[in-house]
Amino acid sequence: MPILILYASEHGTTAEIAERLSSRIASQLPPTEVHALSDIDPTTLPNYTAIILGSAIHGAAWLPKATNFLTANKNALLQKPLFVFSVGAPDAMPKLLRGWWKRMEERKIKEKVEKVLGTKVKGEALFGGKLDEGEVGGCVSCCCGMFGGRTVGDFRKWEEVEAWADEVVGVLKKPAEGEGEGVEGESQRGLAD
Numbered sequence: 438m439p440i441l442i443l444y445a446s447e448h449g450t451t452a453e454i455a456e457r458l459s460s461r462i463a464s465q466l467p468p469t470e471v472h473a474l475s476d477i478d479p480t481t482l483p484n485y486t487a488i489i490l491g492s493a494i495h496g497a498a499w500l501p502k503a504t505n506f507l508t509a510n511k512n513a514l515l516q517k518p519l520f521v522f523s524v525g526a527p528d529a530m531p532k533l534l535r536g537w538w539k540r541m542e543e544r545k546i547k548e549k550v551e552k553v554l555g556t557k558v559k560g561e562a563l564f565g566g567k568l569d570e571g572e573v574g575g576c577v578s579c580c581c582g583m584f585g586g587r588t589v590g591d592f593r594k595w596e597e598v599e600a601w602a603d604e605v606v607g608v609l610k611k612p613a614e615g616e617g618e619g620v621e622g623e624s625q626r627g628l629a630d
């Protein structure tokens with residue numbers, strides 16, 4: 438059965454990261470499938486070995502379509518080893534705020550996911566994304582610009598994406614206690630404890 442990578446994206450960066458995760462994982466544990474949340478039939482979730490769910494971050498939270506999917510399909514998702522990732526732009530913040538902002542987002546998203554599921558997931562990550570001209574406007578743009586932040590930029594670090602893909606593979610390959618193969622262990626990258 439394939440490993441499923443699902444994503445919620447507004448401007449395409451989360452989709453690209455999902456594709457990169459997929460190809461890296463497929464090079465070690467094929468097959469994989471990648472789908473936008475809007476393109477998956479939730480009744481097919483039992484057909485996958487493991488599920489990796491990712492969302493772009495807006496307003497320091499997952500996109501509503503990702504949170505809604507998590508809530509609506511909680512029971513099916515919990516039957517599988519579940520990993521989550523987020524794609525945001527904390528590196529666009531002014532330098533002084535960057536670390537604090539990233540940790541705040543990590544904590545907030547982790548708490549929300551665990552609250553919806555009622556349990557921890559097998560692994561989590563927050564990756565840098567991309568901001569194109571005109572995507573972020575108004576107050577956010579103005580404040581970032583004034584205090585040394587950026588409103589345009591590519592903050593992706595592909596080596597971090599691939600390293601997390603390798604961690605996911607490691608977790609999935611690790612035998613569960615008392616079983617021949619399984620999913621014990623956790624893979625955390627960039628998300629606060």
Ligand SMILES: Cc1cc2nc3c(=O)[nH]c(=O)nc-3n(C[C@H](O)[C@H](O)[C@H](O)COP(=O)(O)O)c2cc1C
Nearest residue numbers: 446447448449450451493495496497525526566567
């Ligand atoms: C309207 C808007 C709001 C955003 N808000 C946040 C935010 O609160 N925190 C953050 O880390 N990134 C934020 N971002 C940055 C996006 O998460 C980042 O650009 C990401 O790469 C977008 O992914 P996507 O291309 O898949 O939509 C925002 C971007 C936009 C366009």
